[in-house]
Amino acid sequence: MSKYSLDYLDHLESEAIHIFREVAGQFERPALLFSGGKDSITLVQLALKAFRPGKFPFPLVHIDTGHNFPEALEYRDQLAKTLGEKLIVRNVEDTIKAKHLTEPKGKFASRNALQTYTLLDTIEEFKFDACIGGARRDEEKARAKERIFSVRDEFGQWDPKLQRPELWNTYNGRITKGENVRVFPISNWTELDVWNYIRREKIELPSIYFSHEREVIDHEGQLVAVSDFIKLDDTDKVLRKKVRYRTVGDMTCTAAVESHASNIDDIISEITATKTSERGETRIDDKVSEAAMEDRKKNGYF
Amino acid sequence: MDLLRFITAGSVDDGKSTLIGRLLYDSKSIMIDQLEAIEKQSKNKEQGEIDLALLTDGLRAEREQGITIDVAYKYFSTPKRKFIIADAPGHIQYTRNMVTGASTADLAIILIDARNGVVEQTRRHSIIASLLNIPHVVVAINKMDLVDYSQDVYNNIVIDYAEVAKSLGLKDVTYIPISAMFGDNIVEKSPKLSWYEGTSLLNFLESVEVDKDINLTDPxxxxxxxxxxxxxxxxxxxxxxxxxxxxxxxxxxxxxxxxxxxxxxxxxxxxxxxxxxxxxxxxxxxxxxxxxxxxxxxxxxxxSDNLPKLTQELDVVLCWMDNKPLVTGNKYLLQINSRLVRSVVKEIEYKLDVNTLQKTDATSATLNDVIKVKIKTASPIPYDSYSELRENGGAILIDETSHVTVGACMIQ
Missing domain, CATH: 2.40.30.10 (Translation factors)
Structure with missing residues (x-):
């Protein structure tokens, strides 16, 4: 290896920094969608590399469903404070009240789909023209087709058949008033790439990513945390297990995995050996239909 | 561990999806739940067997029609390398999608059906690989199982393709006989192809040198x-x-x-x-x-001792990517890296037949046409010739009114 060879993580990092700076250069009012999960935490690290010693040219925006893990919220508030960056939180609860939306029913009544309403309202409220998100193409096959600069119409809709060609590293962020662009700087990263990067950069994560004891129920093979947000049936058995979270979403739609992995090295060995995909193992909402993600994205989802 | 981006061009008929499925499967990049999902769907189909194309066709319209429309990006790694596959459709009506996938590729895998040899589609894909200046080409001669693993069949195809490669000036071409269906020469060398002296496809992808493709001389x-x-x-x-x-x-x-x-x-x-x-x-x-x-x-x-060219008049090979036709005299925005300027397509010199390389006169261009044009820009553009420095010789054209990316420019 010559001294001018780069590791694959360096390639991915530089690509992501370049995308961040294109957003800063091309848009008036961008925002970084921050969920408290590892992918958006990775985005923050990349934004630091892209813009420090300057400030971020965008606020962090969190769409809070009210069903989040308290550990993730704590982490979110602490991070914004440490960085000295602006954090905007908008609550799905408020949208439900203001717009008389109907809460989904059922055992794992998830507000996942309702987030879209709050997100679109927030985009309108602040006139955001670009929203940076942590989606990756390896997550799901509709995502595998999405551009890095993905244009949404004024209803927030994605039209997979009308995507702009995206050539070289040239990103076309031109839009008509009312439209916005979703930007995905870590499109080309896999789950394992993110973990390897977190290890290399020594990034701190919310505690729920590491093994801990928790009360869960076994729902069709997936472990769901017992919380105020899910309704237990008489037949449910509450178990106490050593678990960790592979992804962090809502408590109602994210499943835990049994694990003793208490540090990043252990987590990486676990993921390397696993036979189930990230979404398959941890998302309760994706199994509904083959095109679940494509449909949600068409409606304005992240 | 470094990174290789490659494009696979071809259609289901050439075994492209089977090949990608094989690479993902044999490198253990397909997970059980993903396999289960496609198994479930395969049963809805008539063939009854697992359809690996379902792994790559991500949109509902693609699954319904059984074709690849848009580029899908797939990922796998081995202990030596991370790979990014741009899986592009092969039909002529999706040329713009292939051009898109090719624009960032270090390497192109061109699939040839051993039964059919070099056909029109092979030439088209090779022409696009050459226009986009992809540094390495692998000619994967597939379905060797259907020609009894014959060395003669392989040799004849190599001779035919060498002509194509020569006429296009493709720099680095490697030939590998494979059967994606049975995994011959994909990960391991196949005993059925013992006459073949080269390495397996994966082994080649792991070892092809891409560091040297990065230009370190023109800052x-x-x-x-x-x-x-x-x-x-x-x-x-x-x-x-x-x-x-x-x-x-x-x-x-x-x-x-x-x-x-x-x-x-x-x-x-x-x-x-x-x-x-x-x-x-x-x-x-x-x-x-x-x-x-x-x-x-x-x-x-x-x-200061290594300046790019600086001009307002550009000679460009242009791939037109919009449903609306190109009209000479129309103004477009031209974006090259971070620079955005107004420009006008002044004249079309000729249209290039992407199947035969023949040049014909043209006054307009429609979707998927490749044409040679003169573009005038409103202010000077610092650029390098695309064939010498892809990073500073590729530009896009943007429609001023729809804001859509309508053209890919390879500046001469």
């Missing part, structure tokens, strides 16, 4: 954004943020800013928050200059 640094914290302790700080797209920059280098022509010297360089002596392609960095000169997004910082 180009398009400025994306100017960092000015304007705080008390950093009140004079002014950093030019961008990515080294080619070459190496060192502190003390004499530089020129284009198109303005202002000159200065590099005072310091920041990379990942640390001060460093040098940065090289493709690192992102922040440059600081000795002199206070006017620099903004869209400018390019180059070394």
């Amino acid at each position: 180009r640094f398009p400025v994306q954004y100017v960092i000015r914290p304007q705080t008390e302790e950093l009140h004079d700080y002014r950093g030019y943020a961008g990515k080294v797209i080619s070459g190496i920059y060192r502190t003390g280098d004499a530089i020129t800013v284009l198109p303005s022509g202002h000159t200065s010297t590099i005072k310091s360089i920041e990379h990942n928050g640390k001060e460093v002596e040098e940065v090289f392609a493709p690192q992102s960095a922040i440059l600081h200059l000795e002199d206070d000169i006017d620099i903004s997004r869209g400018d390019i910082i180059v070394k």
Whole structure:
């Protein structure tokens, strides 16, 4: 290896920094969608590399469903404070009240789909023209087709058949008033790439990513945390297990995995050996239909 | 561990999806739940067996029609490399999608059905690989199982393709006989093809040298954004943020800013928050200059002893990508790296038949046409010839009214 060879993580990092700076250069009012999960935490690290010693040219925006893990919220508030960056939180609860939306029913009544309403309202409220998100193409096959600069119409809709060609590293962020662009700087990263990067950069994560004891129920093979947000049936058995979270979403739609992995090295060995995909193992909402993600994205989802 | 981006061009008939499925499966990049999902769907189909194309066709319309429409990106890694596959459709009506996938590829896998040999589609894919200047080409001669693993069949195809490669000036071509269906020569060398002396496909993909494809001799640094914290302790700080797209920059280098022509010297360089002596392609960095000169997004910082061309008249090979036709005399925005200028397509010199390379007269162009044009820009463009430096010779055209990307320009 010559001294001018780069590791694959360096390639991915530089690509992501370049995308961040294109957003800063091309848009008036961008925002970084921050969920408290590892992918958006990775985005923050990349934004630091892209813009420090300057400030971020965008606020962090969190769409809070009210069903989040308290550990993730704590982490979110602490991070914004440490960085000295602006954090905007908008609550799905408020949208439900203001717009008389109907809460989904059922055992794992998830507000996942309702987030879209709050997100679109927030985009309108602040006139955001670009929203940076942590989606990756390896997550799901509709995502595998999405551009890095993905244009949404004024209803927030994605039209997979009308995507702009995206050539070289040239990103076309031109839009008509009312439209916005979703930007995905870590499109080309896999789950394992993110973990390897977190290890290399020594990034701190919310505690729920590491093994801990928790009360869960076994729902069709997936472990769901017992919380105020899910309704237990008489037949449910509450178990106490050593678990960790592979992804962090809502408590109602994210499943835990049994694990003793208490540090990043252990987590990486676990993921390397696993036979189930990230979404398959941890998302309760994706199994509904083959095109679940494509449909949600068409409606304005992240 | 480094990174290789490659494109696979072809259709289901050539076994493209089977090949990708095989690479993902044999490198253990397909997970059980993903396999289960496609098994479930395969049963809805008539064939009854697992349809690996379902792994790559991500959109409902694609699954319904059984075709690949858009580029899908797939990922796998081995202990040696991370791979990014741009899985592009092969039919002529999706040429623009293949061009898109090819634009970032280090390597192209061109699939040939051993029963059919070099056909029109093979030529088209090779022409696109050559237009987009993909550094390495692998000709994967597939379905060897259907020709009894015959060395003669293989040799004849190699002879035929060598003609194509020569006429297109393809630089680095490697031939590998495979059967994607049975895994012959995909991961392991196949005993059924013992007469073949080269390595397996995966082994080749792991070992092909791509570091050397990165140009380290012609320094180009398009400025994306100017960092000015304007705080008390950093009140004079002014950093030019961008990515080294080619070459190496060192502190003390004499530089020129284009198109303005202002000159200065590099005072310091920041990379990942640390001060460093040098940065090289493709690192992102922040440059600081000795002199206070006017620099903004869209400018390019180059070394004064190695200047790109600077002109308002460009000769361009253009792939038209919009449903609306190209009208000469219309104005478009031209974007090359961070620079955006108004431009006008002045005249079409000829249209290129992407199946035969024949040139014909044309006055307009429609979706998927490849044409040679003259473009005039409203202000000077610093550029390099695409065939010499892809990073600073590729540009896109944007429709001023719809904002859609309508053309891919390879500047001559």
